[in-house]
Amino acid sequence: MGATEGARGQARPAVSGCASIDLPSDPTGQRSILRLAGGEGLRAFAGRARDGSEQDGFRAQIVAGRYGPVDLCALRYTPHQLASAGVNFGHSYPVSRLLIMLEGGGTVWIGEHTIELGPGGGALLPGNLPVRYEVTETSSRIQLDLPADDPVFANHLQDVSLAHWQSRHFALEGLAAYGQALLRYDGSKASWAERAQARRGLEALALETVASAPSLDEVSRQSPRGFALDYIRRHFADPALTPQSVARAAGVSLRTMQRAFTGERSIAEWIAHYRLDHALALLRDERLSMLTNAEIAIRSGYGSTTSMRRAVALATGYSPTTYQRLHASAERE
Template structure:
């Protein structure tokens, strides 16, 4: 059996308790990873250089420590963060703030270099920080995180364990101010977009669960989410379909699947319409014919003459009706 290209690396998570004496800078090599870590007051700065790696097991993930916020800046290469509600791929000069309490998987398919800054979540400057997202991302055009990453890397390149206590304390004060302002700006901007995506996904899930209800509408979805109809509409302003169109498409998708299912060949069109959330066979016929170019009866005849295992939506139809994951 060939060995996996992915190797285990050190897990740097959390901030160790404040010490009476400054911690020394340490350099560690293990497997295909090399790290360098230094403490500046209650901040821990880490440079991490590694080959292909995957951290996706419960005991090797980032973000599950609610007492720590982690700022990451990619120096070189490409890395991916994964969570059950979000995925993001970061290239050089991109940054991410891991601020939620849910574990975040980390993966890189090729060598990469990153800089990490761990800061206690109870820092007085971060008391009002949003915590609605497991992580938020800043792209390369966000100059402040990139500048902070360069500053951190420069600190680690120096022989910082030889710094005098006074100099180390001064650096810690400056670094704390820079880190807090950077983290706050990145989190507030990122969480605003995250909250919108989360509400939009909640609306899509409600539609998927309740499409058979003939009373399902934009108004009922808004009421379920505790939003006004205008607020609900704003969630979908950057998309090409309204909430009403989403409802119609989900119903149409299920109607087409049922009409092509030979096991339902004995069900009447009225029953198929009811099962799919349409108020009448006329409404179903109109929606199905607009989506496929065929009438419901044509779809049924087509299904009888083909292999039952092939009665699925075409790729074009799947793309048209798909509810995207966010």
């Protein structure tokens, strides 16, 4: 599907901050590339300037492509202000926008929330709330518009409607690197199977990123146990996560937090459970078969490949490589 076509066979909508005017396709027909400059370019970008020098000096480069149901953009721009183009960022269907900052930063106002974004940070923004952006320095970001009514994303986006990663996160970095590679790739030389694999890879990484999203819901509304389980689910991939760090994040003593888990798995056991469950899921996913054991260990929060091997062997009786091979064989039968 060409980059200027819609996910449902319609023309690409005017999307504020990504494709606010029709984007010309490059010779491969897989991407759209646009460079904007000055006041005219700023207006085409649907943005505004705080003063004349900011307007005259405005520059933006947009590279956009569509991969299955996902709109993917890489943007680089000078300072400006921007308001979203109506609901769902200009799409005619429900959308959540996933932002990953590569360089620079800015401020996002959405609903009653203010989100400060810096290098490596990110945000998941629902399309049903008004959004404003302000950028005070030259910045670049990767952006994905995820259809909230698509079967691949629907359940996950219902669970996490608004999120903010304040600092670098392995899922954000992996998705950003994959997205940049896709937009640099000459799709005209790819087979149908290669394009399908690229799309599935993007979807899998986007889902993994959404699953890691730290919610903006007020912590005070949760019990210590409820907060701890939610926090562990979102941060298990951090090898520095410990019962002590969970208690600190909840604002309670370690003893208080431990009492909340009396008679069941301990906090440390819950951390181990989520890490193992994620590692096994990655090993079973044929779309991610290119990942090494070391990469899976990092994504699952293990401090070393040895730690992951020990956990997988204890739970399954097999090494990670053998477990992956046996599961792949069972799927083919």
